[in-house]
Amino acid sequence: MSSNEILSELTNQEYRHGFVTDVESEVFRPGLDEEIVAAISAKKKEPQWLLDWRLKAYRHWLGMTEPKWAKVSYPPIDYQAIRYYAAPKSTKDGPQSLADVDPELLRTYEKLGVPLEERAILAGVAVDAVFDSVSVATTFRESLAKVGVIFCSFSEAVHQHPDLVKKYLGSVVPYTDNFFATLNSAVFSDGSFCFVPKGVRCPMELSTYFRINQADTGQFERTLIVAEEGASVSYLEGCTAPKRDTNQLHAAVVELVALDDAKIKYSTVQNWYPGDKDGKGGIYNFVTKRGKCAGKRSKISWTQVETGSSITWKYPSCILLGDDSVGEFYSVALANNYQQADTGTKMIHIGKNTRSTIVSKGISAGHGQNTYRGGVSIAKSAIGARNYSQCDSLLLGDKCGAHTFPYLDVKTSTAQIEHEASTSKIGEDQLFYCRQRGLTNEDAVSLIVNGFARRVIRELPMEFAVEATKLLGVSLEGSVG
Amino acid sequence: MNVTTTILEIRGLKARIAEDGTEILKGVDLTVNAGEVHAIMGPNGSGKSTLAHVLSGREGYEVTDGTVLYKGKDLLSMPPEMRAREGVFLSFQYPVEIPGVANTYFLRMALNAVRKHRGLPEVDAMDFLSLVEEKAALVEMEDALLSRNVNEGFSGGEKKRNEIFQMAVLDPTLAILDETDSGLDIDALRVVASGVNSLRSPERAMLLITHYQRLLNYITPDVIHVLSGGRIVRSGDKSLALLLEEKGYGWLEEEAAVGAGTAS
Numbered sequence: 001m002s003s004n005e006i007l008s009e010l011t012n013q014e015y016r017h018g019f020v021t022d023v024e025s026e027v028f029r030p031g032l033d034e035e036i037v038a039a040i041s042a043k044k045k046e047p048q049w050l051l052d053w054r055l056k057a058y059r060h061w062l063g064m065t066e067p068k069w070a071k072v073s074y075p076p077i078d079y080q081a082i083r084y085y086a087a088p089k090s091t092k093d094g095p096q097s098l099a100d101v102d103p104e105l106l107r108t109y110e111k112l113g114v115p116l117e118e119r120a121i122l123a124g125v126a127v128d129a130v131f132d133s134v135s136v137a138t139t140f141r142e143s144l145a146k147v148g149v150i151f152c153s154f155s156e157a158v159h160q161h162p163d164l165v166k167k168y169l170g171s172v173v174p175y176t177d178n179f180f181a182t183l184n185s186a187v188f189s190d191g192s193f194c195f196v197p198k199g200v201r202c203p204m205e206l207s208t209y210f211r212i213n214q215a216d217t218g219q220f221e222r223t224l225i226v227a228e229e230g231a232s233v234s235y236l237e238g239c240t241a242p243k244r245d246t247n248q249l250h251a252a253v254v255e256l257v258a259l260d261d262a263k264i265k266y267s268t269v270q271n272w273y274p275g276d277k278d279g280k281g282g283i284y285n286f287v288t289k290r291g292k293c294a295g296k297r298s299k300i301s302w303t304q305v306e307t308g309s310s311i312t313w314k315y316p317s318c319i320l321l322g323d324d325s326v327g328e329f330y331s332v333a334l335a336n337n338y339q340q341a342d343t344g345t346k347m348i349h350i351g352k353n354t355r356s357t358i359v360s361k362g363i364s365a366g367h368g369q370n371t372y373r374g375g376v377s378i379a380k381s382a383i384g385a386r387n388y389s390q391c392d393s394l395l396l397g398d399k400c401g402a403h404t405f406p407y408l409d410v411k412t413s414t415a416q417i418e419h420e421a422s423t424s425k426i427g428e429d430q431l432f433y434c435r436q437r438g439l440t441n442e443d444a445v446s447l448i449v450n451g452f453a454r455r456v457i458r459e460l461p462m463e464f465a466v467e468a469t470k471l472l473g474v475s476l477e478g479s480v481g
Numbered sequence: 482m483n484v485t486t487t488i489l490e491i492r493g494l495k496a497r498i499a500e501d502g503t504e505i506l507k508g509v510d511l512t513v514n515a516g517e518v519h520a521i522m523g524p525n526g527s528g529k530s531t532l533a534h535v536l537s538g539r540e541g542y543e544v545t546d547g548t549v550l551y552k553g554k555d556l557l558s559m560p561p562e563m564r565a566r567e568g569v570f571l572s573f574q575y576p577v578e579i580p581g582v583a584n585t586y587f588l589r590m591a592l593n594a595v596r597k598h599r600g601l602p603e604v605d606a607m608d609f610l611s612l613v614e615e616k617a618a619l620v621e622m623e624d625a626l627l628s629r630n631v632n633e634g635f636s637g638g639e640k641k642r643n644e645i646f647q648m649a650v651l652d653p654t655l656a657i658l659d660e661t662d663s664g665l666d667i668d669a670l671r672v673v674a675s676g677v678n679s680l681r682s683p684e685r686a687m688l689l690i691t692h693y694q695r696l697l698n699y700i701t702p703d704v705i706h707v708l709s710g711g712r713i714v715r716s717g718d719k720s721l722a723l724l725l726e727e728k729g730y731g732w733l734e735e736e737a738a739v740g741a742g743t744a745s
């Protein structure tokens with residue numbers, strides 16, 4: 001049988017109901033096939049429609065090839081060597097409260113600086129913590145429920161709010177979207193679900209900490225946030241992974257839907273393991289994030305601080321469908337040592353008088369390569385659309401690189417577009433000025449870099465801004481002098 | 482009886498530009514005591530700014546001979562930030578912009594670095610605020626300049642005022658003012674000079690580096706030195722500055738050339 005025949009057989013075959021899975025352990029065998037997809041679905045006791053959706057995605061994926069247009073290079077990924085599911089041991093019944101959570105697990109979170117209890121109580125943050133693939137603790141759910149906000153793990157949402165999930169899953173990022181998003185659609189294990197009903201302002205910041213723990217485990221979480229008419233929500237996402245010598249794949253999908261007058265603010269501080277000084281190990285972060293401003297006057301705002309991962313491939317985007325809707329993208333991306341970041345956004349203007357703002361700050365150090373890739377497309381229907389883009393690059397040393405690829409596609413003469421770009425190096429004179437005032441070289445670099453990134457950092461909620469500021473300093477340690 | 486404390490003692494200092502080996506300082510001798518204000522004058526290219534850079538530890542220069550003692554310690558072996566923490570302050574000829582970093586935030590970091598080195602606790606926000614208000618008044622710094630980014634979009638005069646303001650907050654033992662008068666109109670010069678005068682103290686030594694005599698109309702130094710061809714060729718009191726104003730630097734350079742010729 002030729003490979004084409006195998007492919008076509010695989011992609012055309014119907015799901016064989018009732019096959020028995022021998023995958024009972026908490027960690028699945030490496031490899032990807034329909035059995036694994038079905039096993040993930042079975043593990044989660046998913047309804048038939050979702051399994052069918054996964055399988056459609058999987059079959060579609062078989063016919064796809066990895067995108068090669070990004071300015072990143074890495075050895076071929078063996079998708080059959082990856083384990084697609086891992087769960088902490090004690091998930092049988094699911095913890096009902098923090099007290100039920102394995103204390104060992106909680107200690108790990110504390111090391112990461114996410115003391116669930118304190119964070120939850122003091123900061124009023126509801127944390128839906130994802131440890132590997134299963135959501136282990138959800139707090140403040142009750143008080144959220146009082147105002148009608150649903151905030152739970154994706155798996156739970158599938159069982160408790162199937163109509164909502166069915167309605168919105170894949171509505172912004174369809175299962176055919178791109179190689180990594182399609183892979184995610186087939187094998188996603190968990191993630192967060194948030195629904196804010198009509199007219200409700202979510203009373204607290206929602207937060208999820210993701211963490212990859214199991215070795216050789218890909219993490220494929222899926223997040224869906226829906227804000228109905230007049231609703232608003234701010235969502236924070238932090239990511240950390242322990243050190244490993246091998247590369248790990250992370251292919252997440254985030255979908256946001258904002259109806260009339262709704263506002264969604266989505267903030268990320270991404271600090272996945274970036275690999276060591278020689279570029280060994282680290283996370284491959286191939287993420288699809290997209291928001292749809294479906295309603296009039298709706299607004300979606302992305303803020304990201306990307307300091308980790310050995311490769312970042314990520315373009316949080318906005319589809320501005322509703323008239324007068326607003327899309328924003330604020331980004332700081334740092335590439336040190338041998339890190340490669342290819343990140344940016346797409347602003348797709350369809351509705352009238354839609355507006356978008358892009359502020360991208362790229363920092364390159366060591367042998368790091370930092371690429372901004374942004375697309376602004378303005379459809380004929382988007383009368384009076386406006387875009388402002390600002391892309392700045394900061395270089396530390398002379399072995400790193402900064403690249404900017406802004407794409408523009410404008411189909412109406414009524415649009416207004418502004419683009420500003422700059423590239424600068426941290427100057428000897430700046431460093432000396434700081435040192436002459438008593439700061440060490442490293443403090444000086446950290447100070448200058450944070451100044452450079454400030455326009456973006458100040459878009460973050462307070463406690464994230466503090467963390468991001470520290471991260472920028474830590475990530476650049478040893479990069480100068 | 483007054484005990485004289487020597488702050489700075491430079492002996493036979495020779496320095497060249499690291500990149501091309503051009504010798505700039507050709508044997509500088511200078512002693513500055515606590516409480517004294519010395520002016521270093523000289524024509525362009527005489528080595529005035531190089532002296533300021535070598536004393537503050539800027540990269541790009543090689544010291545080939547001589548010693549510099551600061552409060553009895555070997556200054557040249559300290560990295561720039563250590564010199565700063567030990568109390569050496571350089572008011573820059575061209576103050577540097579640091580985009581996105583608030584002026585007061587920067588200064589608080591600097592002050593805490595200095596205080597930590599001296600074994601003092603970090604200054605808290607309230608104390609810092611009152612310190613800043615007090616010192617800002619010395620150089621008539623507007624509040625707006627305090628919260629703006631370090632030197633970003635400042636006029637020439639505002640940048641120089643900011644330098645003197647930082648000096649007031651950091652309270653150095655040795656202040657080196659490199660061409661502080663350059664680029665200032667007469668009003669700004671007056672404000673900056675009165676700021677400097679108010680910072681004169683029995684514990685502090687100051688080195689004013691200037692091309693023009695006009696700064697010395699506002700700040701009266703204890704000693705004036707003329708630097709020419711990488712050496713101090715003449716030292717004297719305020720009358721020397723007036724002589725220079727009248728006759729220029731030419732005659733001193735000729736004298737120095739003759740002197741050097743005789744010596745060789």
